[in-house]
Amino acid sequence: MALNIRRKRSHSRVGRFRSITARRAYAEAYDDAFSVLPAPSSTHNIPTTFGTVRAYSWAALNGSAHSPVILLPGRAAATPMWCENVPELIKNRRVIAIDMLGDAGMSRQRIPFRSTRDHATWLQEVQAHLAPGGAHIVGHSFGGSTASAFAHTHSEIVKSLTLLEPVLTVAFPPLRMMLWTTLFSLPVLPQTWRATALARVGGSDDEDAGALGRLVSLGVKEFRAALPVPRPLSADQLARLTMPVSVGLAERHSLAGGPRTAQRVRTALPNSEVTVWSATTHSLPMQVPVQLAQALDDFWTHAEEHDRRPADNSRPNR
Secondary structure, X not given: OHHHHHHHHXXXXXXXXXXXXXXXXXXXXXXXXXXXXXXXXEEEEEEEOOEEEEEEEEOOOOOOOXXXXXXXXXXXXXXHHHOOOHHHHOOOOOEEEEOOOOOOOOOEEOOXXXXXXXXXXXXXXXXXXXXXXXXEEEEEOHHHHHHHHXXXXXXXXXXXXXXXXXXXXXXXXXXXXXXXXXXXXXXXXXXXXXXXXXXXXXXXXXXXXHHHHHHHHHHHHHEEOOOOOOOOOOHHHHHOOOOOEEEEEEOOOOOOOOHHHHHHHHHHOOXXXXXXXXXXXXXXXXXXXXXXXXXXXXXXXXXXXXXXXXOOOOOOOO
C-alpha cells in the first residue's frame, strides 16, 4: 500500500494533461500547428532518465557539415512555435527541435524534476543521441532557462548559447508583463480574457492568434505542468558561461527585462552579442524570422571559427 501511495504522489508531480479528452484536443491542435512546418527528415522518441522526449530533425538543405542547432521552445508551445524559423534555419544548418519534458507537447515525463539542473540531464541524453559531437543551443522564453542550465553543466558540448527573450534567466520580467502572464496562465479564466492576455504577451492585436495561439492556449489550460521555477542568473553565474553567447531581447512587451537588461548582460558577458530587436515583443522569433536566421547563422559561423582559434580571440558587443 505504501508503495502505491508513493507512486501516486510521484505521478502527481510530473507534467500531464488533465484528461484523455484534453490530450486529444491538444494533439489535434498540435498537428494543425505542426502542418505549417517542413516535413522533418526524422522523428524521434528518445528514452531519458526523466521520461521519453519527442524530437524532430531537419537536414540542411545545402548539405552543410556545420554543427547542428538544437531549438528549445517556450511554455506550452512545443516544436510548432518554430514554424517561421525552421524553414530559414535549415537553409544552412541541420536543425533539431525538442518538445520540452514536463511541459505540453509530445514528450512524456516519468520522473519528477527536483531542480532546473535536472533539465540538463535529460537534454544531455537527447543530445548524445542526436548530436554527440556538440551543438548550438537556442532557447526561447522558458526554454532559455533550460538552455542556460544545460550550458552551465555541459559546456564542453555546447558550441554556443543563444537566449531569445529568456524568462527568469537574465532578469526578472517587468511587473506589468508578469501580471499579464499570470492572467494568461490561469486556466479558470474566460477564453476572451485569456486571448487578451495572450495578445499582450505575444504582441498581437488579434484575439485569434491562429493555430499556434490555439495550441499554446490549450497547453496552458489543459496541461498541468510540473516544472521547477528558475531564478535569474547572478553576475557570477553569467560569467561562467564561457562559450560564445548571443542574447536577443524585445524592444516592447519584453518578459526578459527588455532594453534595460541589455547593459547588465553586456557587463557580465563582455564578449557576448546582445541585440535589442526593434519593434518586437516577447514573440521575437516569430516576428523577425528572416533577419534572426541571418544574424544567428553569422553568429554560429563565428563561434565555430572561434572554437578553432586561441581562447583570447573574442567578438565585440553589438
